[in-house]
Amino acid sequence: MPTRNATSGRLLYAQSGGVTAVINATAAGVIEAARARGVAVYAARNGILGALREELIDTAKESKAAIAALRHTPGGAFGSCRYKLKSLEANRAEYERLIEVFRAHDIRWFLYNGGNDSADTALKLSQIGKALGYDIRCIGVPKTVDNDLAVTDCCPGFGSVAKYTAVSTLEASLDVASMASTSTKVFILEVMGRHAGWIAAAAGLAGEGADAPPHLILFPENVFDEAAFLAKVKATVERVGWCTVVASEGIRNAAGQFLADAGTRDAFGHVQLGGVAPTLAGLVKGRLGYKVHWALPDYLQRSARHLASKVDAEQAYAVGKAAVDCALAGMNAVMPVIVRNSDSPYRWKIEPAPLAKIANREKKLPRGFIRKDGFGITAAARRHLAPLIAGEAPPPNGKDGLPAYVQLKNLPVAKKLAAWSPDKP
Amino acid sequence: MPTRNATSGRLLYAQSGGVTAVINATAAGVIEAARARGVAVYAARNGILGALREELIDTAKESKAAIAALRHTPGGAFGSCRYKLKSLEANRAEYERLIEVFRAHDIRWFLYNGGNDSADTALKLSQIGKALGYDIRCIGVPKTVDNDLAVTDCCPGFGSVAKYTAVSTLEASLDVASMASTSTKVFILEVMGRHAGWIAAAAGLAGEGADAPPHLILFPENVFDEAAFLAKVKATVERVGWCTVVASEGIRNAAGQFLADAGTRDAFGHVQLGGVAPTLAGLVKGRLGYKVHWALPDYLQRSARHLASKVDAEQAYAVGKAAVDCALAGMNAVMPVIVRNSDSPYRWKIEPAPLAKIANREKKLPRGFIRKDGFGITAAARRHLAPLIAGEAPPPNGKDGLPAYVQLKNLPVAKKLAAWSPDKP
The missing domain is CATH 3.40.50.460 (Phosphofructokinase domain)
Incomplete structure (x- = not known):
């Protein structure tokens, strides 16, 4: 078992929006990296809603094997949600509630795994933390099958x-x-x-x-x-x-x-x-x-997940690990993104990018990727896309011909606060 | 290269009805078994229509590697068709045309790979051959994702x-x-x-x-x-x-x-x-x-095919090989079917069964496989079905993350007869 190091505080990880075949690989990257650094990880049940409702999961109760199995298990292991926080002006109480929950559970790092809406939430939360005098580092972790996040070469999933x-x-x-x-x-x-x-x-x-x-x-x-x-x-x-x-x-x-x-x-x-x-x-x-x-x-x-891209599964894990590195290095309001160094062979690295450049933006397919007649892709698109589907990363085979996907215990952390209601801010 | 043995005549193989992830594994079983016995194999282009139209493919022109690759390539490599021959009484000319094509190309064995309709065609053809004084052995080879063929334990696909x-x-x-x-x-x-x-x-x-x-x-x-x-x-x-x-x-x-x-x-x-x-x-x-x-x-x-059942892929190959064995042993109007010897471990063998017991019949799911409330399966169903999805048989990985599926050359055999028209029997 990892031991808590001198650093005070816990890390909270939450999954947001539509899940993917590899979002749990990101969760594995987060939890394994944090464990290696001696930092305790809570997961929010059903994304940001779990944080609002103080429904937290203690990932320390999961075995090393179970966390490793997240690397090959599709869906969102802690539950995700479609819930967009309003703007700070429209519903400041929601942000204050999140800070209250963070404070109650000594959450010092918040990793939000999602798309451009989630990047926006993480960004706003980093701002309100400062305003309320609570030291919270908010890191966005990229995820979306739509591949429409700005800045990053591609999106895990x-x-x-x-x-x-x-x-x-x-x-x-x-x-x-x-x-x-x-x-x-x-x-x-x-x-x-x-x-x-x-x-x-x-x-x-x-x-x-x-x-x-x-x-x-x-x-x-x-x-x-x-x-x-x-x-x-x-x-x-x-x-x-x-x-x-x-x-x-x-x-x-x-x-x-x-x-x-x-x-x-x-x-x-x-x-x-x-x-x-x-x-x-x-x-x-x-x-x-x-x-x-x-x-x-x-x-x-x-x-x-049975047909996942190896590159994708690796990148999903890597952004999770890098998000922990960013958080523990004291960064705030950033997202670890994938940077392409070359197409063939495909070489990439992870670098932090400001959430402000990612939140609420949408990366469309470049016009140069669509053939002139409008019905196909160009050679440039092929060069860009081909490496992203390269390689196989099959899950281990379970009994009776099904992949061996893991089901976590997801044991709850005892609540410390009064119940939250979205209607009573 | 295999040498022709003393046995005169060629074997014709045709694919019928909806194709499956493993129908080409059956084709591989047929061609490899025939080659091993020194028997030349023609394939009909687009199933029975290719036989009627005298559109035959010389499989001898395909490399050993290409035929082996059929074992892991989905779709129907020679083309299939949805074309049901009428009854002998309603359109005897179609059956006579088939015998004429067989005679012109010295086809002595006809292997028809399909479902219950195809079993019916093979059965009728075996009868008309006899009536017309042409020695043709017709073998049905099982295939259907619907799994509704009678007699056999299950259907390849x-x-x-x-x-x-x-x-x-x-x-x-x-x-x-x-x-x-x-x-x-x-x-x-x-x-x-x-x-x-x-x-x-x-x-x-x-x-x-x-x-x-x-x-x-x-x-x-x-x-x-x-x-x-x-x-x-x-x-x-x-x-x-x-x-x-x-x-x-x-x-x-x-x-x-x-x-x-x-x-x-x-x-x-x-x-x-x-x-x-x-x-x-x-x-x-x-x-x-x-x-x-x-x-x-x-x-x-x-x-x-990327997610094929290993058992299914093996059975598909085995029925193809067995069909050649049945044909060359002089059997007629039979289908090699899968016989289950035990559920767990799943043990099976191939045995010939009369087409007359299979043609035009339909095997429904046994009532005992459906749960009393009507919305689920019983333990008996689970025992029966579980072994059929067991094991993986992934295709080899090609370049750029796609499976390496084979495309045959499908070189035509020179025609010897006048063109056939369904309108002029």
Whole structure:
């Protein structure tokens, strides 16, 4: 067992937003690095909500083997949440409550593992801590399958969903190619990526050349052009015999409407999507008459730890470890990001970057990554994306053919404060 | 290179119906076994249509390495088809054409790799050969993700889709469990299995116990009971905090209507399905108010060679090899099937069974495999299914993080006959 060193205080780790296949690898990086430095780690149950509710988990109660197994277990081991703190001005009480919980449990370092919303929360918290006279170091830890965080070369979680998408596109295309003579001619795969086409672009790694799948990628960065789409599908079926389309869930028409707008919004205010693929399938079937199949893997794509990218799993662990290093070095309001030194071989390192440059920003796919015709990726995109899906990092095999994923005990820390209610700030 | 032995004649191999992650392993078994016996193998391009059209592929032109690589390549390497021959009475000319092609190319053994429709075709062909005085041995080779062939313990292709379904159910459930506090509470996974709930049942291997996912399985063998479904989802969310539902594409209401009837039919006359998951999601959202996500992996599930079951890959290869053994031993109108000797450890062997006992029959999930409440699997089902997803058989890793799948040359055999037209029998 690690011993507490002279440094006073505990480190609090929380997971935020949509989970990934490798967010727990980051948790393992955090906990193992902190243990090695003799620092106790609490985890917040269900992200920032656990901190607000004083629902803390004592990770010291987890065995070394259990923490190591987080490296290959998908989902969020401590629970995550979609909960966006309001601005300091709109709800200062929430920030004060967090500082109160930190003070009660001697939390001196807060590591928030999430996307651009979470970077914003960590940044604000670092400011209010100073204002309230409580010494708290807030570190953002990058995570998002959408790969849309600013500054960092890529986001842990993205490489694995990218690999899932590329492999699935390849495999399903082999299926369609064999059946096209008498059956399905067009296959449509809907992928995540609300406003940035990174995941859709990754499908382009499945093949290279005009006749290789995917034959069309529909990016959220482009306005959906129905006529051009149908013409390209038709030309592809006539030339190749079949056609694979990969569509981002976030594609919109010229009026700016999502093709699959379900009309609901999540807690961050994002429009809830789902159903671009059936919409496009209906279009192809109705206008071109081809038999169409479509797939919508949804959470399967971001939880597919069995098919994780080795690079992604390594980076996820590395940012966790680096976040602890940043925190214990006394840094505040930073995020350890991935810096690319070279494409091939892919060389990268971790460096701290200011949260102020990351919070609430969104990195779209560069225009130079989208082919001139709008339906594929460029050589530059390929150079950038290919290393991110490289290598395999399969989980150990459990009994009966399932991967051996770990379930933590998640034992609660005794509460010291009165209950918190969001309605009574 | 193998040498032709004294036996005259060639063997024709054709793939039929929906392809699987391991149908090419069967092709490898056929070709390698035939080569070892000095027998030349032609493959029909796009299944029985290639035989009718005299579009034959000379597999001798493929390298030993390429054939070996078929063992780990999904899709149908020679093309498959959905084309059901009419009855002998209704279109005798088609059967006569096949015999004519066989005669022209000295085809003495015909191996048809498919489901119950294909078994029927092989059976009829064996009869007409005799009637026309042409000595042809017809062997059915089992294949179908639906696992609904009679006699055999299981069908090559099923074990891998079963493993994909169980692993995906587990992984997505870890995702949902981490988010349920503030986000998705119900996750619905739609799986294949038109009339038999084998694939849906395999999802049950993801977890054991009342609170483990999947919490509900909707079998096509049961009438969909909306009230019972909603009550069970509600009770699960209230008890566990979230709920994973796995639904067969083929579930029907009390009136016998498919919940997701798209109203179209394929060439075999099967109703084309797709969209049970969004239908159920709408129901849950509308009636219970929970946030719902759903996934419809479609072809991804049956082409996921990266996640194949080792047992399945081995059985797929073994039935191909055994089919050659049956053919060269002079058998006719048989199918090599898998016979289970024990559950644990799983012991199996291959034995020939008469096609007459298999053609056009459909093996449903035994009632004893469905739990009394209708929403889960029994211990008997678990004993039966668990061994079928056991073990991993990962494809070799190619460059840039994709599996190394093979693309055959598929060089055509010179035609000897006039063109065939289905309209001019």
